[in-house]
Amino acid sequence: MLAASPKPKKSVLVVDDHDIIADTLVMVLSAEGFHAVAAYNSQNALSLLQSGSFDLLLSDVMMPGMTGIELAIDSVRRHLVRKVLLMSGVSSTANLLENARKLGYSFEILAKPIYPTEVIERIQTLLAAGDGA
Structure with missing residues (x-):
């Protein structure tokens, strides 16, 4: 018999246009x-995001079409997600983040390459900060 977990699992949507990166982070x-x-x-x-309930959006910044920052702004504006963590290996991301700040949005960003222990710690910290609110 399985023991009931004290808290429900936190849900994370991982978005990256490189399948291997998204799939690895999910694992x-x-x-x-x-x-x-x-x-x-x-x-x-x-x-x-519209069909489910996610606690955190973990998204790459530079993707074809809508950038991760645009996705994050849209998701937060529409209350589709509680927390956002972005990741990028591109130095031009700073300009995109500054434009988001001008619109009133501030997001944390992880530099690629992503290290599993770092991403887990950052996600746990972000979600813990939201639990008390």
Whole structure:
């Protein structure tokens, strides 16, 4: 018989246009007890966000079509997700983040390459900060 977990699993939507990155992060997060789902573009991510309930959006910044920052702003504005963590290996991300700040949005960002222990710690910290609110 399985013991009931004291808290429900936190859900994370992982968005990256590189399937291997999204799938690997889903495996890492699932192994840590998160309910993690992958999306490979912003449109698919929006559909998943609208149809499900996610605690955190973990998204690459530079993707074709809608950027991760645009996805994050839209998701937060529409109350589709509680927390956002972005990741990028591109130095031009600073300009995109500054434009988001001018619109009143501030997001944390992880530099690629992503290390599993770092992403898990950042997600746990972000979600813990939201639990008390």
